[in-house]
Amino acid sequence: MIARETLAALTLGAVALSVRLLWPDDGTLYFAMLVMIWSIFALGYDISFGLTGLLSFGHAAFFGMGAYAAAWTMQRGGAGFGTGLAAAMLMGAVLALAFAALATRVSGLFFALMTLMLGELVSLIMTTRLRGLSGGVDGLPGVPRPDWFGVDFFENRHFYWVVLALFLLTLLACGLLRRSPLGQALLAVRQNPVRAGQLGLDVALHRLIAVTVSGAFSGLAGALLAGLMMYAGPQTLGWRISGDVVIMAVLGGSGTLIGPVLGVVLVEALREWLSLYTQHTYGLIGLIIILCTLYLPRGIAGLWKARA
Amino acid sequence: MSTLIIGLSISMLLFLLAAGLTLIFGMLGVINFAHGALYMLGAYLAFQAHATFGSFWPALIVSPLCLAAAGLAIERLTLRPLYPRTHEFQLLATFGLILVIEEVVRVVWGLDYRHLTPPPGLTGSVALFGSDIARYRLFVIGFGAAVIAALFFGIERTKLGLVLRAASVNPTMAATLGIDVNLVRSLVFALGAGLAGIGGTIAGPLLPIQLSMGFTIILDCFIVVVIGGLGNIKGAVFGALLIGMTRAFGQLYAPEWIDIATYVVLLAVLLVRPQGLFAAKERLA
Numbered sequence: 001m002i003a004r005e006t007l008a009a010l011t012l013g014a015v016a017l018s019v020r021l022l023w024p025d026d027g028t029l030y031f032a033m034l035v036m037i038w039s040i041f042a043l044g045y046d047i048s049f050g051l052t053g054l055l056s057f058g059h060a061a062f063f064g065m066g067a068y069a070a071a072w073t074m075q076r077g078g079a080g081f082g083t084g085l086a087a088a089m090l091m092g093a094v095l096a097l098a099f100a101a102l103a104t105r106v107s108g109l110f111f112a113l114m115t116l117m118l119g120e121l122v123s124l125i126m127t128t129r130l131r132g133l134s135g136g137v138d139g140l141p142g143v144p145r146p147d148w149f150g151v152d153f154f155e156n157r158h159f160y161w162v163v164l165a166l167f168l169l170t171l172l173a174c175g176l177l178r179r180s181p182l183g184q185a186l187l188a189v190r191q192n193p194v195r196a197g198q199l200g201l202d203v204a205l206h207r208l209i210a211v212t213v214s215g216a217f218s219g220l221a222g223a224l225l226a227g228l229m230m231y232a233g234p235q236t237l238g239w240r241i242s243g244d245v246v247i248m249a250v251l252g253g254s255g256t257l258i259g260p261v262l263g264v265v266l267v268e269a270l271r272e273w274l275s276l277y278t279q280h281t282y283g284l285i286g287l288i289i290i291l292c293t294l295y296l297p298r299g300i301a302g303l304w305k306a307r308a
Numbered sequence: 309m310s311t312l313i314i315g316l317s318i319s320m321l322l323f324l325l326a327a328g329l330t331l332i333f334g335m336l337g338v339i340n341f342a343h344g345a346l347y348m349l350g351a352y353l354a355f356q357a358h359a360t361f362g363s364f365w366p367a368l369i370v371s372p373l374c375l376a377a378a379g380l381a382i383e384r385l386t387l388r389p390l391y392p393r394t395h396e397f398q399l400l401a402t403f404g405l406i407l408v409i410e411e412v413v414r415v416v417w418g419l420d421y422r423h424l425t426p427p428p429g430l431t432g433s434v435a436l437f438g439s440d441i442a443r444y445r446l447f448v449i450g451f452g453a454a455v456i457a458a459l460f461f462g463i464e465r466t467k468l469g470l471v472l473r474a475a476s477v478n479p480t481m482a483a484t485l486g487i488d489v490n491l492v493r494s495l496v497f498a499l500g501a502g503l504a505g506i507g508g509t510i511a512g513p514l515l516p517i518q519l520s521m522g523f524t525i526i527l528d529c530f531i532v533v534v535i536g537g538l539g540n541i542k543g544a545v546f547g548a549l550l551i552g553m554t555r556a557f558g559q560l561y562a563p564e565w566i567d568i569a570t571y572v573v574l575l576a577v578l579l580v581r582p583q584g585l586f587a588a589k590e591r592l593a
Binding site for chain 1: 339386390395399400401412414415530534538564567568571575
């Protein structure tokens with residue numbers, strides 16, 4: 001089980017590396033970076049959902065605010081890219097902690113509704129009240145990329161290494177977390193909160209930790225996306241983004257290490273591929289989501305597990 | 309006075325949707341994310357019916373009936389296989405439905421705003437208590453009140469309502485007593501969808517018909533049902549009034565802040581009473 005997970009993660013890493021080495025054209029690299037960034041987001045999301053069982057519909061807030069935090073520290077604070085990423089993780093974590101503190105008071109479906117509405121509240125405040133900070137509908141163009149060692153990271157083939165490194169680090173961190181005592185405790189909280197409590201685990205605290213860590217990774221992903229697109233905007237705060245990450249995690253196989261990544265690959269590839277043939281990408285993806293919830297309850301990763 | 313009327317008409321609209329949402333939750337245990345999309349579809353169908361028949365009244369019949377039929381199909385095809393699974397699958401399925409419905413509407417009606425005119429006789433305004441009040445809003449309030457009355461009568465006083473309540477409180481027991489629970493579930497979803505169709509139709513002359521109208525209103529409806537207690541239809545009446553009035557009076561005194569204010573009301577309620585204001589000891593609808 002563990003060996004297979006490691007193998008799968010290594011395969012993913014090898015694929016990501018070979019993309020850079022074998023197909024270094026700009027379009028492919030951009031697509032692969034997009035997939036890796038969304039994978040960081042989905043991996044982070046699944047710490048909350050797959051591991052701890054908290055179905056959040058508000059993760060766009062952590063993602064989008066991460067993008068903004070990075071843009072602010074770099075554009076206004078004049079800080080470097082590393083500081084920007086750190087600020088984004090901090091922003092994601094703090095916001096997630098606040099969401100969790102409010103939303104873990106209610107359970108089950110109410111948690112989903114509560115996080116959805118908190119996320120919309122953040123989006124609303126940013127787009128209507130804090131236009132000066134958020135740039136309003138236009139967003140903040142011109143988010144910089146790193147300028148380490150005199151390398152020109154505005155070239156996608158160079159920026160790729162940054163994204164790849166952070167993607168692999170996230171994958172490693174999530175893999176380690178899942179096997180750590182903390183990860184096991186979170187799993188226990190998901191499977192049976194009452195029993196976990198009686199075993200002496202502080203269920204409320206573990207839920208807070210899970211959402212906070214999840215928020216930090218979401219913020220990181222948001223900052224990287226801002227770096228990739230050189231833009232931070234209010235669209236990344238919207239509910240569709242929250243919905244997208246849930247879809248990716250569940251389609252890929254929530255609760256497994258590589259499931260969320262497979263989900264991202266599937267959804268992004270579908271989006272890319274379908275848009276070549278039809279304009280009705282969103283509707284078709286909706287149809288695929290419905291079919292997958294009906295016939296693929298454990299996601300793509302589950303398919304593979306069932307066969308083995 | 310006119311603000312009160314506006315508030316009441318918004319409340320009626322919210323109630324029509326929240327009632328469907330809460331009935332579906334009470335009976336099926338599903339939060340229907342696609343309820344706003346159904347409402348939007350209802351508005352477009354009403355527009356189409358209006359264009360075809362040249363009058364508002366056929367639209368008020370055709371659109372809810374079409375929605376009810378669509379609801380039957382949706383329940384049979386996508387939700388029924390998912391009841392035994394955990395809630396997230398039902399949420400995801402209805403989320404997928406949003407995308408499909410929006411796509412259908414985009415293909416059929418395009419991206420332009422559409423508008424419905426109120427039926428002749430309901431245009432213009434009347435002077436009432438010293439202020440001008442749009443006739444159509446008065447109609448919305450009267451019609452909404454009639455639907456609420458019919459709904460309460462149906463659930464509380466008729467045989468069908470009894471069956472519905474029984475199947476919602478204890479499906480297994482109801483099934484043992486010979487009630488076809490699956491059929492009841494289909495009917496409740498169809499009823500909820502039909503109510504969304506009515507909502508969409510009567511919203512047509514009040515608001516521009518556009519793709520994003522569904523999501524805008526569904527968030528308010530979530531707030532309504534959460535405040536009232538999910539699965540509780542009396543709570544939905546109260547929540548709809550609260551949010552409708554907050555919107556109408558907020559528009560008057562602090563238009564910049566109404567959206568944020570409704571969320572603050574909601575957060576306050578949830579923090580004090582996570583189960584909703586009316587959930588205590590009330591049975592599910």
